[in-house]
Amino acid sequence: MIELTPFLNKTVRTPLYIQLYQYIKKEIEEGGISPGTLLPSIRYLSRHLHISKNTVESAYQQLTAEGYTESKPRSGIKVLPLEKPLVPSGHFTYPERQKREEEPARRYDFQYGDIDLDHFPFKTWKKCLQDAMNSDSPELFLYGDRQGDKGLRAELAKYLFQARGVRCSLEQIVVCSGTQSAVSLLCQLLPSNGRVVAAENPGYDGVHSVFLNHGYTIRPIGLEADGIDLSQLAESRAKLAYITPSHQFPYGMVLPIQKRLKLLKWADQNDAYIIEDDYDSEFRYQGQPIPSLKALDTKENVIYLGTFSKCFLPAARLSYIVLPERLTEQFCERFGRYSQSSSPMIQRAMYLFMKEGFFERHIRKMKKVYQEKHQTLISAIEKHFGHEVNIIGEKAGLHILMEVRRDIKDLISKAEKHDVKVYPVSDFWIDPHESPSSIVMVGFGGLSEQDIEEGVKRLYQAWFA
Amino acid sequence: MIELTPFLNKTVRTPLYIQLYQYIKKEIEEGGISPGTLLPSIRYLSRHLHISKNTVESAYQQLTAEGYTESKPRSGIKVLPLEKPLVPSGHFTYPERQKREEEPARRYDFQYGDIDLDHFPFKTWKKCLQDAMNSDSPELFLYGDRQGDKGLRAELAKYLFQARGVRCSLEQIVVCSGTQSAVSLLCQLLPSNGRVVAAENPGYDGVHSVFLNHGYTIRPIGLEADGIDLSQLAESRAKLAYITPSHQFPYGMVLPIQKRLKLLKWADQNDAYIIEDDYDSEFRYQGQPIPSLKALDTKENVIYLGTFSKCFLPAARLSYIVLPERLTEQFCERFGRYSQSSSPMIQRAMYLFMKEGFFERHIRKMKKVYQEKHQTLISAIEKHFGHEVNIIGEKAGLHILMEVRRDIKDLISKAEKHDVKVYPVSDFWIDPHESPSSIVMVGFGGLSEQDIEEGVKRLYQAWFA
DNA sequence: GGGTATTTGTCCGTATGTATG
DNA sequence: TCATACATACGGACAAATACC
Numbered sequence: 001m002i003e004l005t006p007f008l009n010k011t012v013r014t015p016l017y018i019q020l021y022q023y024i025k026k027e028i029e030e031g032g033i034s035p036g037t038l039l040p041s042i043r044y045l046s047r048h049l050h051i052s053k054n055t056v057e058s059a060y061q062q063l064t065a066e067g068y069t070e071s072k073p074r075s076g077i078k079v080l081p082l083e084k085p086l087v088p089s090g091h092f093t094y095p096e097r098q099k100r101e102e103e104p105a106r107r108y109d110f111q112y113g114d115i116d117l118d119h120f121p122f123k124t125w126k127k128c129l130q131d132a133m134n135s136d137s138p139e140l141f142l143y144g145d146r147q148g149d150k151g152l153r154a155e156l157a158k159y160l161f162q163a164r165g166v167r168c169s170l171e172q173i174v175v176c177s178g179t180q181s182a183v184s185l186l187c188q189l190l191p192s193n194g195r196v197v198a199a200e201n202p203g204y205d206g207v208h209s210v211f212l213n214h215g216y217t218i219r220p221i222g223l224e225a226d227g228i229d230l231s232q233l234a235e236s237r238a239k240l241a242y243i244t245p246s247h248q249f250p251y252g253m254v255l256p257i258q259k260r261l262k263l264l265k266w267a268d269q270n271d272a273y274i275i276e277d278d279y280d281s282e283f284r285y286q287g288q289p290i291p292s293l294k295a296l297d298t299k300e301n302v303i304y305l306g307t308f309s310k311c312f313l314p315a316a317r318l319s320y321i322v323l324p325e326r327l328t329e330q331f332c333e334r335f336g337r338y339s340q341s342s343s344p345m346i347q348r349a350m351y352l353f354m355k356e357g358f359f360e361r362h363i364r365k366m367k368k369v370y371q372e373k374h375q376t377l378i379s380a381i382e383k384h385f386g387h388e389v390n391i392i393g394e395k396a397g398l399h400i401l402m403e404v405r406r407d408i409k410d411l412i413s414k415a416e417k418h419d420v421k422v423y424p425v426s427d428f429w430i431d432p433h434e435s436p437s438s439i440v441m442v443g444f445g446g447l448s449e450q451d452i453e454e455g456v457k458r459l460y461q462a463w464f465a
Numbered sequence: 466m467i468e469l470t471p472f473l474n475k476t477v478r479t480p481l482y483i484q485l486y487q488y489i490k491k492e493i494e495e496g497g498i499s500p501g502t503l504l505p506s507i508r509y510l511s512r513h514l515h516i517s518k519n520t521v522e523s524a525y526q527q528l529t530a531e532g533y534t535e536s537k538p539r540s541g542i543k544v545l546p547l548e549k550p551l552v553p554s555g556h557f558t559y560p561e562r563q564k565r566e567e568e569p570a571r572r573y574d575f576q577y578g579d580i581d582l583d584h585f586p587f588k589t590w591k592k593c594l595q596d597a598m599n600s601d602s603p604e605l606f607l608y609g610d611r612q613g614d615k616g617l618r619a620e621l622a623k624y625l626f627q628a629r630g631v632r633c634s635l636e637q638i639v640v641c642s643g644t645q646s647a648v649s650l651l652c653q654l655l656p657s658n659g660r661v662v663a664a665e666n667p668g669y670d671g672v673h674s675v676f677l678n679h680g681y682t683i684r685p686i687g688l689e690a691d692g693i694d695l696s697q698l699a700e701s702r703a704k705l706a707y708i709t710p711s712h713q714f715p716y717g718m719v720l721p722i723q724k725r726l727k728l729l730k731w732a733d734q735n736d737a738y739i740i741e742d743d744y745d746s747e748f749r750y751q752g753q754p755i756p757s758l759k760a761l762d763t764k765e766n767v768i769y770l771g772t773f774s775k776c777f778l779p780a781a782r783l784s785y786i787v788l789p790e791r792l793t794e795q796f797c798e799r800f801g802r803y804s805q806s807s808s809p810m811i812q813r814a815m816y817l818f819m820k821e822g823f824f825e826r827h828i829r830k831m832k833k834v835y836q837e838k839h840q841t842l843i844s845a846i847e848k849h850f851g852h853e854v855n856i857i858g859e860k861a862g863l864h865i866l867m868e869v870r871r872d873i874k875d876l877i878s879k880a881e882k883h884d885v886k887v888y889p890v891s892d893f894w895i896d897p898h899e900s901p902s903s904i905v906m907v908g909f910g911g912l913s914e915q916d917i918e919e920g921v922k923r924l925y926q927a928w929f930a
Numbered sequence: 931g932g933g934t935a936t937t938t939g940t941c942c943g944t945a946t947g948t949a950t951g
Numbered sequence: 952t953c954a955t956a957c958a959t960a961c962g963g964a965c966a967a968a969t970a971c972c
Contacts, residue, residue, distance in 0.1 A: 068829075117606055123957085126598050133591050138911075141582055143779045169560045177642050177782075177806040184649060188678035209802040213653035215680065289548060314608045315809045317642075337674040337892070341642040343811055344780045364531035427802070446607075480959060506938060517961045522939080539938045539968040592951090 017058035020049075024059065028068050028079055035081035039069060106421040108455030112399045114446025115314065119369050124358050125313070125349070132348035144344030146335065148175025148320070152347045155354035156306075156320055163363075164278065165295030166304060171328050174321040177342040179277065179307050180210050182321050183242075186303065187214035189327065189334055190240060190273060198238035200228050202428035202435070204249045204277065207242060220430040223248065227255035230262050239272045245293045246281040250401060250428050250441060252393035260293055267301035273324075275303045282311040282363050285371040286395040300324035308350065310398060310445075311363055316346055370398060376449045377442070380456035388464065398445040401425065404463065408437055411463060418462040420455050469505055473514060481516055482523035489524065493533050493544055500546040504534065571886040573920030577864045579911025580779065584834050589823050590778070590814070597813035609809030611800065613640025613785070617812050620819035621771075621785055628828075629743065630760030631769060636793050639786040642807040644742065644772050647786050648672050648707075651768060652679035654792065654799055655705060655738060663703035665693050667893035667900070669714045669742065672707060685895040688713065692720035695727055704737045710758045711746035715866060715893050715906060717858035725758055732766035738789075740768045747776040747828050750836040751860040765789035773815065775863060775910075776828055781811055835863060841914045842907070845921035853929065863910040866890065869928065873902055876928060883927040885920050 027033045040048070042056045049056070060077055063069045070078045132140065139145070147153065153173040160166040176182040187210065197211050201220030211218055219236040222229045227248055233241060243263070245255040255263070267274050276293045284290075294304040304322035312318075323331055353359050377400065381391060393400035404411060408424055415422050422442055426435040444452055471488035473481055492498045504510075507525065511518040525542055528534045535543045597605065604610070612618065618638040625631040641647040652675065662676050666685030676683055684701040687694045692713055698706060708728070710720040720728070732739050741758045749755075759769040769787035777783075788796055818824050842865065846856060858865035869876060873889055880887050887907055891900040909917055 064833075114603075114607060117603055120606070122598070126595070129594060129598070130591070133587070133594070138579075138582055141585070141778060141780045142579060142911075143774070167560065177646075177808075178804060180803055181642075181646075181806050206802045206804070209800075213799060309608070313606060314804075315606045317806055317808045334678060335674075337671045338645055339643060339671070339779075341646050341782055341806060343642075343782045343808060346808055346811070361531055364533075368530065368532045446603075482959080508937075508939095519962080520960060523959085525939090536939070537968090538940070539966080541938070 017055045017062070020051075020056065020059035021062045024063060025068060028063075029082065033079055035079050037079050038076040039079065041076065106416060106419050108420040108447065108451055108458060110420070110422050110442045110444060110455060111446060112423065112441055112443030113309075113314065114443060115310070115398075116366065116369055116373070116445055118448065119365060120313070121358065121362060125353065128349040128352040128356075128358070129345070131352055132345055135348065140344050140348055142344070143339045144347065146338060146340050147171075148173065148340060148342070149344060149347035149351055151355065152351040153320075155351055155359075159354065159359070160304075160306070160322065163289075164281065164304075164306075165291035166322060167295075168322050169325075172323045172325060174323065174331065175340065175342055175347060176319045176321060177317040178309065179279065179305055179319050180206055181341060182305050182319050183207050183210045183275070184214065185335070186275065186321070187211065187216065189331060194239075196236075196238045196240065198233055198236045198241040199430065200243060200248065201430050202250060202425065203242070203430075204244065204279075205427040207277065208430060211242070218430050223251060223253070225253065227253050227259055228263070230259060230266065233263075234266060239270065240275070241267070241272065242275045242277065243293075244277045244279065246276075246278050246290060247284075247394065247397050249277075249279070250399065250425060252397060252400070254290060254394055254396070255293075257290075260296055263293070264297060264299065264301065268299045273301055273303055275305060277305045279305070279307055280310040280397045283367055283370050283398060284394075284396040285367075285374055294322060297324075300326050303327070311366065312350075312359070316350060318342055318346065318350055370445065373444045373447070373449055373452060374400075376452050377444045377456065380453050384456055384460040385464075392439070399441055399443040401439050402442055403436075403439050405438055406463065408440060411438075411440055414462040415459055418458040420458045420462065422459070469510060469513075471514075473516070482520045482527070485514075485516075485521065485524035486527045489528060490531075490533060493528075494547065498544055500544050502544050503541040504544065506541065571881060571884050573885040573912065573916055573923060575885070575887050575907045575909060575920060576911060577888065577906055577908030578774075578779065579908060580775070580863075581831065581834055581838070581910055583913065584830060585778070586823065586827060590818065593814040593817040593821075593823070594810070596817055597810055600813065605809050605813055607809075608804045609812065611803060611805050612636075613638065613805060613807070614809060614812035614816055616820065617816040618785075620816055620824075624819065624824070625769075625771070625787065628754075629746065629769075629771075630756035631787060632760075633787050634790075637788045637790060639788060639796065640805065640807055640812060641784045641786060642782040643774065644744065644770055644784050645671055645675050646806055647770050647784050648675045648740070649679065650800070651740065651786070652676065652681065654796060659704075661701075661703045661705065663698055663701045663706040664895065665708060665713065666895050667715060667890065668707070668895075669709065669744075670892040672742065673895060676707070683895050688716060688718070690718065692718050692724055693728070695724065695731065698728075699731060704735060705740070706732070706737065707740045707742065708758075709742045709744065711741075711743050711755060712749075712859065712862050714742075714744065715864065715890060717862060717865070719755060719859055719861070720758075722755075725761055728758070729762060729764065729766065733764045738766055738768055740770060742770045744770070744772055745775040745862045748832055748835050748863060749859075749861045750832075750839055759787060762789075765791050768792070776831065777815075777824070781815060783807055783811065783815055835910065838909045838912070838914055838917060839865075841917050842909045842921065845918050849921055849925040850929075857904070864906055864908040866904050867907055868901075868904050870903055871928065873905060876903075876905055879927040880924055883923040885923045885927065887924070 039060065042060065045056045046052060060069065060071070064071045064077070068080060070080050150170065152175060153170045156173055157168055157170060160168065176185060195216045196219060197216050198219045198221050199208060201222055208218060219238050221232045221236060227245070228243060245260060247254060263274065266272065274293065278292055281292065292304065294302045301324065303324060305319065307319035308316050309319065374395065378391060381389060381402070390403040391400055392403060412422060412424060422440040425439050425441050426432040429435040447455060469489065471485060473484050475481065504525065505513070507518055507521045510521045525534065525536070529536050529542070533545060535545050537543060615635065617640060618635045621638055622633055622635060625633065641650060660681045661684060662681050663684045663686050664673060666687055673683060684703050686697045686701060692710070693708060710725060712719060728739065731737065739758065743757055746757065757769060759767045766789065768789065770784065772784035773781050774784065839860065843856060846854060846867070855868035856865055857868060877887060877889060887905040890904050890906050891897040894900040912920060
């Protein structure tokens with residue numbers, strides 16, 4: 001019989017049975033105990049090591065459960081032959097590639113897309129995640145509903161109705177893992193029609209990418225002071241338009257009601273679909289909230305896109321489509337064999353978060369927080385720059401644009417030397433060469449009011465001092 | 466001054482300050498307190514209601530944080546004008562659509578894709594999720610790395626090397642939210658080449674769908690006893706092939722080494738890519754594990770796909786691509802503006818789960834569990850059916866096929882009457898009409914051994930009694 | 931108009947019960 | 952079982968705004 005004399009440390013935090021298990025496992029793997037031998041009996045080993053019978057049994061069970069040993073009742077515990085690892089041994093190091101040098105993090109990073117983490121309800125969200133995990137509904141641990149958690153869709157329907165005026169059934173809602181996933185699905189769903197899409201120019205480059213990668217041709221539509229140029233849209237002969245009516249990205253204007261109606265008329269008369277990307281409509285700091293385009297859509301031409309990335313948590317990777325009714329059946333047919341791409345666990349947590357009213361509260365709170373940051377940013381710019389810059393953007397959203405009569409590359413690199421990061425806007429133009437040379441994007445969601453103040457001050461020093 | 470006389474219930478579980486907050490919120494929303502009025506002072510109300518000053522304060526703070534009120538230090542708390550909801554009032558009910566009748570759940574459901582939840586380490590997984598949430602790295606709550614959590618990719622590289630013989634750098638790994646997401650990305654990435662893909666026939670319909678929805682034409686390649694028919698593949702003139710070498714789906718054969726080498730030669734000579742879907746290679750119950758095709762791929766023609774859905778948890782919605790080096794740059798270019806579609810929180814939890822060694826243990830354990838289930842299933846079928854059915858499938862994976870000399874529709878409906886669900890295989894054929902009429906799919910991952918035994922017994926009763 | 935007392939919101943520390951590990 | 956962390960509720964101290972003389 002083999003002898004086991006592992007060193008068991010009672011003072012350490014790891015349980016005794018794990019220590020024993022690890023020791024035997026190591027012995028087996030390193031050949032100290034060869035396959036076919038019987039392990040010492042439970043009783044013997046417990047006496048030998050002065051520990052409880054159950055402790056030894058637990059360790060043996062673990063080994064057996066993982067296939068190292070085999071338990072033969074009333075005869076002993078046999079060590080099984082090891083399934084040889086494919087690679088004999090040696091410490092693994094993956095091939096190091098020459099890294100693209102990473103950009104150093106800047107202290108004052110006006111990155112658009114960052115959210116305020118100081119006011120995020122981590123406790124509550126963690127609790128919701130916990131509660132979701134504690135549910136015993138098995139579908140929470142399998143693939144989950146193809147269109148998304150039913151409870152979550154019900155909460156979304158309620159929310160969309162109350163906050164955005166969108167009235168829809170559960171069947172019209174499709175949960176996705178981000179706006180880009182949503183657009184990718186739409187690219188696969190919509191009638192090809194020559195694969196042409198009209199899009200605001202400038203507009204959200206992330207979505208442009210998706211269209212291009214799906215073989216679409218983008219017809220750039222210029223902007224007027226109050227939003228998309230409808231005559232250009234009419235001339236485009238596109239049957240599909242991607243638009244941000246509530247808060248144009250990146251300029252920030254709000255499409256007035258007259259234009260909205262004309263837009264809907266255009267869609268109806270041309271048998272076209274409009275994709276309405278309502279990415280940050282939650283945050284308006286002045287005036288009444290404006291209902292969504294989808295709320296006015298009687299002819300079922302608008303496809304509504306919403307997301308939790310701005311108003312809640314980007315890391316949840318949750319967004320949703322509201323399909324026109326006439327597309328739901330087609331959707332089921334085409335995606336019948338697709339599985340949902342966002343995690344059922346996170347969807348359920350989000351459902352709980354909404355159901356308990358935390359989401360509504362959170363929106364209210366963040367509205368206030370961002371409003372103050374917005375105000376701080378504007379005031380700081382006016383204070384430091386006076387009339388040397390022009391601020392572009394409505395009183396809404398999580399970013400503004402700054403127009404400075406300087407070359408943009410110079411502005412950005414000078415800012416970086418002062419530990420401040422602002423961003424170019426050229427990517428938002430479908431042809432980047434057309435982009436203005438003197439506008440930078442300033443996102444303020446992720447910075448504290450102090451940092452905003454200090455960041456703007458440094459910007460001035462970097463550019464004008 | 467207004468009077469507040471809310472009914473506060475100390476016996477109920479909801480905290481006092483929440484009750485007070487809710488009461489005032491309701492009053493404001495319903496017009497009981499009009500905008501502009503000052504709320505009673507904290508002290509006054511605390512005396513009036515016989516509760517602590519701070520309790521009142523908490524309620525007021527909540528209201529202020531959510532924008533209902535405004536606090537003017539040392540002067541009072543003012544009620545702000547309500548932002549009118551878009552919809553005047555009325556309880557919301559979403560339009561109920563006529564529901565497709567849902568299929569009733571069956572007690573003995575041999576659904577492929579279900580996993581064993583009895584042995585799933587919920588505690589540990591929850592802990593990992595917790596720990597992930599407790600990290601203070603901000604990127605965990607933002608969009609996260611485009612290609613996936615770095616730690617997770619490092620663990621994956623290690624795992625792939627040791628378990629599958631795949632040697633790759635972090636830059637080659639792309640985390641995705643499921644195999645279908647992965648294939649969708651690949652459809653957008655790979656050179657068009659006439660958009661033709663060769664695929665095993667039968668094969669995994671979920672991926673077929675993705676190819677079709679991306680405008681690909683699928684060239685069906687028949688199977689021989691030992692896997693894909695290479696001469697048909699050569700004749701197809703495709704520049705892209707989607708294959709399951711480790712465990713052909715759904716037939717289960719393993720592509721022998723000679724064929725693998727020929728396959729790689731084919732790819733090299735035709736400048737073609739092979740997508741290797743290694744969906745359940747973890748579970749082999751006999752013989753030595755076989756290295757992946759990618760491990761033999763010296764010419765950088767193989768794109769490897771892996772997933773956590775079978776070997777861990779479908780609900781994690783985690784899968785990964787290993788790109789050939791020569792595609793990594795192209796990937797970065799094409800998807801530079803894409804954000805990661807799986808949640809950084811879940812990725813980090815998975816990273817922790819792997820780093821601590823739990824994943825390896827889990828695989829070992831599940832291998833044993835499924836091996837026993839597999840054995841139980843085979844034994845039960847042989848016991849009850851004798852030679853009246855033919856079992857198709859290697860000793861691997863989480864499903865088998867049963868060939869019965871009966872009409873498939875009849876088999877399925879008769880089974881349902883006995884509360885047993887087995888599945889048709891016709892969808893796996895690219896032209897479903899070519900599918901054999903007498904094969905059903907039997908997944909055993911989600912059923913206990915008792916249920917497997919009972920389910921098979923009922924199947925026999927349903928079909929032969 | 932200026933000083934004082936009062937009232938105001940805010941910030942601090944502490945005790946208790948509960949949930950978590 | 953014990954330790955820890957957290958939410959809840961409480962009272963007191965502080966400084967600024969207000970009201971009054």
